[in-house]
Amino acid sequence: MAPEAGSNRSVERAVAVLRAFAVTGSLRVTEVANLAGLRQSTASRLLSTLESAAFVERDADGQYRLGAELITLAGVAVNGHPVHHAARQPAQSLAAATGLGANVAVRRGHEAYYLCNFEGRLAPRAFSLTGRRNPLHATALGKCLLLGVDDRRALLGELERYTPRTITDHDLLDAAIDQVAWQGYSTETEELSLSRSCLAAPLRDRSGHVVGALSLSGPSSAVDLATREHELSRLVVETADAINSHLGHHGPTDPQLTAPPGRLDQRSRS
Structure with missing residues (x-):
């Protein structure tokens, strides 16, 4: 031995x-x-x-x-991933149509793991997000990926603060995820880094389980959630639905809340 x-x-x-x-x-x-x-x-x-x-x-x-x-091995690995295979082209088209960054991620333990990202003309980056990891509690992608996770407190532990707007209270995070379950998408305004915002929708397999998430992100001035949330959320949800069809999901998702939760007050997060 x-x-x-x-x-x-x-x-x-x-x-x-x-x-x-x-x-x-x-x-x-x-x-x-x-x-x-x-x-x-x-x-x-x-x-x-x-x-x-x-x-x-x-x-x-x-x-x-x-x-x-x-690079060769990484390309083989990412191209063989079913979520990447289903989401790559729709995400690329979404970035081109909106000018924002389109990102696809899956959950790896307590982090969001990026399978691919595409830059829009309004959201250029000096590096690729593919292969990078971000915290679940501080990203719109992460809030979608936390849907269906029963014991979030055990998974995440203490919630690290990245900006004054980061959610660091588990009760507030639960409320934010309840809101995602009800409205079908999540938002994030400068919770991970200042001057950047994001919307995301969950990706589901044939059984309805969340297996990934799709997001639109960019400078807060370009995302402009105050005036564009309805428009951009519709695009993200529609694109996610198209990806879900490729993943075999055509039926109902998790049970919805009977009433919409109250919108989180950003001031309560500090």
Whole structure:
């Protein structure tokens, strides 16, 4: 069993080296070693092996970055995901039609994991959201993904504050998710980052379970929820319904509330 245990340990260390690059794009050996919790000699040896497999590569300054082979594997993984397969084209069309960013995410534990995003002319980004993670409680996508999660308090724990508008009280979060269940979409105004807003709708599989979420996002001035919420929510919900059909969902969703919950007062969130 010793050789097998040693092999498993080597794989775990190699994974730790690759995950170190989630912090920043380019790293020196010493930085990789510190982030992965390894000796510098071990990190250097693993980086050499990963470089030979094209999982990492070095630039002219001797810094390492993730290699092209990982792009190939990531492309295969994301293209094989049923939610991505069903949502990619509708999301791209939604971004083009509205000029806002269209995003598709699934839940991974206590975070929203982005499968794809498309930039609109009014919401350019300097980076892709694909593969990134965001907190569930502070995003419109996350509020949709929390539908159907029974013990949200155990899943999320203490709710971290990102801006003065972030919901940090579980009772308020429950009320926000009840509102999503009743109206069929969620909103978020500067709860994760200032000057950005978002609307989202849940994506459901053939059994009606929430398996993802679709959102429109961008600068608050472009999203302009005060005057455009009805227009944009209709587009998001209609696009989500089209995606749901591709996922096999054609029937009723979760039981709806008998009356609309009161709108959350943003001041009560501080």
